[in-house]
Amino acid sequence: MGRYGRAYTISNVLLAIYVTAFCYFNREKLKLFFNGDLDFSAAKLMDISNTEYPPGPTAEPTSLPSHINEVGFQELVDNFPLWSPKFIIVGVMKCGTGAAHTFLGNHPNAVPATAEAYFFNKDKNYEQGFTYYRKFFLRVGHKQQPYVHYEKSPTYYRSLTAPPRMKEMNETLKVVNVVCDNVKRTLSRYLHIKTHTDDGHFSHNHLSLIGQTLEEFQVNLRNTIRTFGAFLEDVKNNEGDGTIEGLIKALSYRFKHKMRPFGIRATQDKIELILSDGFYAVFHKYWQQFFPDDQLLVVDGGQFLKTPWEPMVEIQRHVGLSERINSSSFTFRDGMDVPCFIDAQENVNCLPEQKGRSLHKSLDMDVVRALHELYRPFDAYFAQKVLHRSPFQWNYGLEAP
Ligand SMILES: Nc1ncnc2c1ncn2[C@@H]1O[C@H](COP(=O)(O)OS(=O)(=O)O)[C@@H](OP(=O)(O)O)[C@H]1O
Structure with a gap:
């Protein structure tokens, strides 16, 4: 190896040592950067x-x-x-x-x-x-x-x-x-995504994953409510202490670590993401x-x-x-x-026409009931234990005629 070859090798080794040391000393920041969560x-x-x-x-x-x-x-x-x-x-x-x-x-x-x-x-x-x-x-x-x-x-x-x-x-x-009310919110979110797929805000792939029509969305929603319910039960018993309080704690940990059902990458089912957006207690405790x-x-x-x-x-x-x-x-x-x-x-x-889309649409009664059942303990915990107020009167779709 000639004089220049040796110098070239030495400079490469020095560069490698510098890069390794840089990565080591900045490992926390790099981790945040790659998670898309660079700090303030x-x-x-x-x-x-x-x-x-x-x-x-x-x-x-x-x-x-x-x-x-x-x-x-x-x-x-x-x-x-x-x-x-x-x-x-x-x-x-x-x-x-x-x-x-x-x-x-x-x-x-x-x-x-x-x-x-x-x-x-x-x-x-x-x-x-x-x-x-x-x-x-x-x-x-x-x-x-x-x-x-x-x-x-x-x-x-x-x-x-x-x-x-x-x-x-x-x-x-x-x-x-x-x-x-999370049941109305779920319907509104679907209608929002569907409308804004036509104008290019959401991809057609995203819409096809959740349902091209409200009917298809409800078929998928029924499945998600089942699998998501089972998942939450597992988290409650294995990561919490079997109580709603323990479940909220376990979910708070999962939220902070971008795990299912909060992390976009960690949550395969796009409908599950819409549903977990309604766990207000988890988010509010973080703001506190x-x-x-x-x-x-x-x-x-x-x-x-x-x-x-x-x-x-x-x-x-x-x-x-x-x-x-x-x-x-x-x-x-x-x-x-x-x-x-x-x-x-x-x-x-009056608010523009695009507000109020859900007012003339509805979800099937079995879906309405299953969603209320899913959210009831979360909403009760949020009102009573987090906000220290009386329960919310959320009964969308179940109101007396
Ligand atoms: N006064 C009045 N006029 C019209 N619409 C009203 C009003 N008050 C509440 N709403 C409900 O607000 C829903 C839209 O919520 P947001 O404004 O938070 O939507 S967004 O997140 O900014 O897209 C919107 O949901 P959709 O019915 O799905 O459009 C309405 O139900």
Whole structure:
């Protein structure tokens, strides 16, 4: 071997030693990276670059820079209380988050984000830092001061990264979760996926896995309820202590480790994923690890269809808005099954047509009963043991005629 050959071999060996050492010392981060769960330090890096300022409220607000689109990180930090969301609606998908968001948008001080940001649960968004996130809060329109910015992204509630990242942004943040009857939610999710397969949001393969028609979906659903029920029984007895409390603990462990029935890769059956999205107790207990109870409000989304002013008053109180939205803000229009909002100009605004798809559809009675049976212990545990409130009156499809 010549002189250059030897030098080449030595440099390769040195490189291999360096790569091995790098991987060893960064093994935890690499693990997170490959799991698609890179922690929040990544977002800080994007914004902070060489500064040592932490994200979050660090200084008294002055006034918004006019060139906010190009502001640097320091200006974002200095003006944090002026632009950042004071509260976030975190879910639950298909439980009426759109109603909560839209009705709140009529409050003179509440300033909605321009779109669902999916900032805290999608790494590719989070890694772009606050300069990216800020763009959702640029428009204040005709709102009055003091502005209360907010956003809603209905899948935050079941995200492992969202709660720690939100806490890192602002530990005084208020969180709102809109939960609902899981039987209606299951039907709404199916109809949502079916509609959005036609417009390309979901793949045809995904739809064929869960069912091309509502009938086919129910055939698959019956099977899933059986196999999922057996699986949950196993988890309860083998990983828990045979009680619902033990089962929730075991499922919480599985949630944190992206195992069946929560991890997308670990859960073969796509319908099982839809069903496990309704284990509110598991998700809420995780949020409680990051925020105190008085910052976490849970409202019943079913009320948006009957008495929307009730959850609206709860939300306004929780987030510190004056109670401008109340029972006189709503009307039931002839021919509409849902309450509509009466705005300041006395116009009646109903939610867009794509909301309310499930209202003229139903599930077969045996499916309705089996789903209620599956969820009953989870819902009871959630209401009584986690939220310390009276049970939810969830009996979708079983109501007396
Ligand atoms: N006032 C009013 N008007 C229309 N629709 C209402 C209202 N209140 C609650 N709902 C119910 O909200 C369901 C949609 O939930 P989300 O807005 O959370 O859906 S999404 O996750 O944002 O896609 C939606 O579900 P679908 O019926 O399946 O469309 C409605 O049943």
